[in-house]
Amino acid sequence: MSASESARERIAFERVSVEFQTRSGPLRVVDDVSYRVHDGEFVSIIGPSGCGKTTMMNLVAGFVQPTAGAVLLDGKPVVAPGPDRGVIFQEYGVFPWLTVRQNIAFGLNLRASRVPEGERRAICERYMRLMGLADFADAWPKTLSGGMRQRLAIARAYAVRPEFLLMDEPFGALDAQTRSAMQDLLIEVLHAEGKTVMLITHSVEEAVYLSDRIVIMTARPARIREIVRVPFGHPRTESLHEKSEFGELRSHVRELVMKEYAEQARQSVHVPV
Amino acid sequence: MLRRTALILAPWAVIVLVWYAIHYSGIVNPALVPTPHSVLRRFGELAGDRLPQDVWVSTRRVFLGVMFGILLAVPVGFVLGWYPEVRRFVDPLLNFFRALPPIALIPLVIVYFGIGEMAKVVILFYASFFAGVIVMYEGIAQISPIYVRVARTLGARDDEIFLKVILPLAVPHMLTALRVALGVAWATLVASELIAAQTGLGSLIQNAAAFFQLDIIYVGIIGIGFIALAMDLGLRAVARRLVAWQERIA
Numbered sequence: 001m002s003a004s005e006s007a008r009e010r011i012a013f014e015r016v017s018v019e020f021q022t023r024s025g026p027l028r029v030v031d032d033v034s035y036r037v038h039d040g041e042f043v044s045i046i047g048p049s050g051c052g053k054t055t056m057m058n059l060v061a062g063f064v065q066p067t068a069g070a071v072l073l074d075g076k077p078v079v080a081p082g083p084d085r086g087v088i089f090q091e092y093g094v095f096p097w098l099t100v101r102q103n104i105a106f107g108l109n110l111r112a113s114r115v116p117e118g119e120r121r122a123i124c125e126r127y128m129r130l131m132g133l134a135d136f137a138d139a140w141p142k143t144l145s146g147g148m149r150q151r152l153a154i155a156r157a158y159a160v161r162p163e164f165l166l167m168d169e170p171f172g173a174l175d176a177q178t179r180s181a182m183q184d185l186l187i188e189v190l191h192a193e194g195k196t197v198m199l200i201t202h203s204v205e206e207a208v209y210l211s212d213r214i215v216i217m218t219a220r221p222a223r224i225r226e227i228v229r230v231p232f233g234h235p236r237t238e239s240l241h242e243k244s245e246f247g248e249l250r251s252h253v254r255e256l257v258m259k260e261y262a263e264q265a266r267q268s269v270h271v272p273v
Numbered sequence: 274m275l276r277r278t279a280l281i282l283a284p285w286a287v288i289v290l291v292w293y294a295i296h297y298s299g300i301v302n303p304a305l306v307p308t309p310h311s312v313l314r315r316f317g318e319l320a321g322d323r324l325p326q327d328v329w330v331s332t333r334r335v336f337l338g339v340m341f342g343i344l345l346a347v348p349v350g351f352v353l354g355w356y357p358e359v360r361r362f363v364d365p366l367l368n369f370f371r372a373l374p375p376i377a378l379i380p381l382v383i384v385y386f387g388i389g390e391m392a393k394v395v396i397l398f399y400a401s402f403f404a405g406v407i408v409m410y411e412g413i414a415q416i417s418p419i420y421v422r423v424a425r426t427l428g429a430r431d432d433e434i435f436l437k438v439i440l441p442l443a444v445p446h447m448l449t450a451l452r453v454a455l456g457v458a459w460a461t462l463v464a465s466e467l468i469a470a471q472t473g474l475g476s477l478i479q480n481a482a483a484f485f486q487l488d489i490i491y492v493g494i495i496g497i498g499f500i501a502l503a504m505d506l507g508l509r510a511v512a513r514r515l516v517a518w519q520e521r522i523a
Binding site: 061062063080081082083085086087089091093095096097098106107109110111112113140141142153156157160 | 419420422423424425426427428429430433437438441442444516517518519520
């Protein structure tokens with residue numbers, strides 16, 4: 001499932017810049033970023049917090065338009081959100097007024113991807129089983145733990161069969177053990193149904209463990225500092241963490257990311273009053 | 274269960290005891306404080322006389338006022354909550370009218386709506402609307418945009434977002450607005466029945482006041498309190514079923 005050089009380009013950033021209007025004038029958050037994500041590839045975006053990583057995901061999701069340059073999906077510019085791109089937010093966004101099953105079925109009841117009753121039921125059952133939610137089909141989200149809510153959000157996104165999975169710090173709010181279990185679950189699900197994935201994270205460990213490539217961003221405005229290829233094959237298991245190559249790559253990435261954090265700290269000291 | 278019942282009844286028992294204590298201690302002239310049992314006896318007499326009619330008429334007025342008030346408060350509150358630009362202009366207006374006590378409007382209401390049922394319902398409508406609209410728009414304004422974003426990524430169009438996301442999220446706020454409006458309407462009832470009312474709990478109280486029948490005044494006041502309490506409990510029971518998904522249920 002690892003992408004080769006010859007694989008089809010799915011997501012392309014072509015010299016993308018984004019500026020937001022603030023009270024003190026325009027603020028550049030993304031600066032001249034170009035990179036590509038190939039079919040079936042798992043790419044992580046990592047960088048200091050507040051550097052503009054989330055904006056990069058919002059560009060692909062269709063929530064933000066570039067000020068300059070273009071974001072292309074299969075060669076066509078992104079104009080709006082759509083069910084071809086599943087988005088997983090850090091704050092889950094599970095619908096509290098719907099049960100687990102109704103949450104998963106939500107997208108399947110919309111005009112954009114409506115399916116017949118029988119098929120809908122089958123899809124719900126499949127993802128509830130895959131995500132370990134089968135025993136909670138008729139439970140309200142308020143009774144679920146954080147990890148279960150995020151599993152539900154992933155199941156709901158998968159149910160509409162997106163081709164892309166965009167994740168913004170999906171496991172950021174979870175404790176370390178749950179987080180690690182969720183990473184393995186994600187690997188499992190991706191193994192079952194390949195997707196082209198863009199993951200926004202600030203965890204080096206997570207990026208190295210999950211990705212085919214890691215895009216390291218600079219402090220704001222976000223520019224590409226370096227793109228690191230992760231040479232490990234798929235599927236990956238927990239034991240990969242113990243390998244020396246894993247440790248070396250992790251140190252390399254961490255060093256680059258830490259430099260950017262230091263740069264960010266320096267910037268914030270020199271912020272003009 | 275028994276313990277629970279005891280806990281619920283305890284504060285009421287305390288009030289009755291304090292009431293007796295005030296009567297018999299002589300702190301206040303006992304002639305000015307009828308005993309609970311004399312009020313109860315009076316209640317029994319009135320229950321076979323005009324009280325059922327008073328309760329019915331007042332309840333109907335409150336019901337109509339709240340119904341029309343909420344029917345208007347829900348869409349208006351919704352628009353104000355959802356469009357901050359509109360709210361900026363309308364908010365001062367709302368606060369202006371909200372501050373006017375309904376009792377001060379009575380002369381004008383009589384001029385424009387006469388002294389019939391309509392006039393009383395208009396006063397209650399006024400009170401219910403302004404209480405409800407504020408609750409409604411504060412609630413709608415607090416709806417997290419994340420749900421709309423999620424729905425869009427799943428392919429929802431604008432009409433689907435309204436029907437399947439915003440509407441269900443608005444239901445708890447509608448119920449709260451209804452509860453607040455009902456409370457305010459019962460609190461405004463006596464004022465509304467200052468307008469030439471022959472029947473109703475408010476008129477019962479005012480007629481009794483004219484003849485210094487303190488025990489009847491107590492019957493009227495306690496009656497209003499208990500009906501409002503019963504309605505609130507009923508509404509909360511409905512809310513518990515309707516919005517069982519909420520983290521915290523009223």
